[in-house]
Amino acid sequence: xxxxxxKAHFALLGAxxxxxxxxxxxxxxxxxxxxxxxxxxxxxxxxxxxxxIIKLFVKEKIxxxxxxxxxxxxxxxxxxxxxLFFHGLxxxxxxxxxxITTSIPVLVVIFSAFILKEKITSNKLLGISIGAxxxxxLVLYGNKSEGTSSVLGNIFIFMNACSYAFYLVIVKPLMxxxxxxxxxxxxxxxxxxxxxxxxxxxxxxxDFSAFTxxxxxxxxxxxxxxxxxAYLFNIYSLKYVSPSVNGSYVYLQPVISFLLVIxxxxxxxxxxxxxxxxxxxxxxxxxxxxxxFLISKSSKKKSI
Numbered sequence: 646x647x648x649x650x651x652k653a654h655f656a657l658l659g660a661x662x663x664x665x666x667x668x669x670x671x672x673x674x675x676x677x678x679x680x681x682x683x684x685x686x687x688x689x690x691x692x693x694x695x696x697x698i699i700k701l702f703v704k705e706k707i708x709x710x711x712x713x714x715x716x717x718x719x720x721x722x723x724x725x726x727x728x729l730f731f732h733g734l735x736x737x738x739x740x741x742x743x744x745i746t747t748s749i750p751v752l753v754v755i756f757s758a759f760i761l762k763e764k765i766t767s768n769k770l771l772g773i774s775i776g777a778x779x780x781x782x783l784v785l786y787g788n789k790s791e792g793t794s795s796v797l798g799n800i801f802i803f804m805n806a807c808s809y810a811f812y813l814v815i816v817k818p819l820m821x822x823x824x825x826x827x828x829x830x831x832x833x834x835x836x837x838x839x840x841x842x843x844x845x846x847x848x849x850x851x852d853f854s855a856f857t858x859x860x861x862x863x864x865x866x867x868x869x870x871x872x873x874x875a876y877l878f879n880i881y882s883l884k885y886v887s888p889s890v891n892g893s894y895v896y897l898q899p900v901i902s903f904l905l906v907i908x909x910x911x912x913x914x915x916x917x918x919x920x921x922x923x924x925x926x927x928x929x930x931x932x933x934x935x936x937x938f939l940i941s942k943s944s945k946k947k948s949i
């Protein structure tokens with residue numbers, strides 16, 4: 646079990662490294678090349694097909710009573726989550742988006758305590774508190790500095806965080822009962838059905854002839870990397886760690902986004918988001934790293 650837990654933590658690390666880069670990559674093609682709803686449509690459609698191809702090799706039936714939970718997982722984990730995220734990211738700074746997303750662990754702990762009756766250990770509480778302090782500092786000071794922040798965009802991202810946190814909690818029992826590919830395939834299927842009426846409108850108005858090689862590479866990264874691989878890593882980890890530990894790794898995302906913005910500005914001379922950086926954000930990033938370490942250390946001792 647200990648080896649599986651270690652692998653689960655590496656999977657979470659990989660998923661959040663992918664997510665961290667996603668903020669800048671996805672932001673780079675919206676809305677000039679593709680609008681948010683169309684982006685979500687492509688993301689869910691392609692990743693869903695990939696998951697169902699794998700699902701063909703997994704022979705497993707779902708109990709009728711679990712379809713309702715799968716429907717809600719599709720609603721909160723795919724449709725609502727991704728539509729809010731992409732529309733929010735379209736409006737606000739990639740750094741702000743990654744910062745606000747760090748509220749997920751706190752939300753997961755709250756939902757887990759009420760729904761799964763999960764105990765909040767002292768180490769876990771300390772780690773979440775330290776990480777939350779870093780996130781709060783970033784949000785408060787980020788809006789006071791010059792940059793590309795948007796209040797409406799930030800609200801969308803926070804609503805996205807609430808939706809995803811709730812999904813992590815309600816999907817956990819299904820992950821314990823069924824094969825991960827069975828669960829995620831149905832979650833994407835229901836998610837696609839629910840977001841179809843909104844996403845199809847964006848697809849029909851997208852000018853694909855204006856896409857460049859860079860556009861296709863960015864979309865491929867988001868669809869295959871952020872959606873397929875990252876979700877794959879997350880569903881694997883949920884078999885061996887609690888939802889709150891899974892959510893805690895989101896604290897790494899602003900660190901990755903922060904480093905990429907520095908790289909864009911200093912190496913590629915792209916200063917679009919350079920003003921979103923200040924000393925307070927640097928200090929806060931260190932706080933969130935400490936928070937992840939404490940929660941991860943606590944989970945290994947508990948051998949969840």
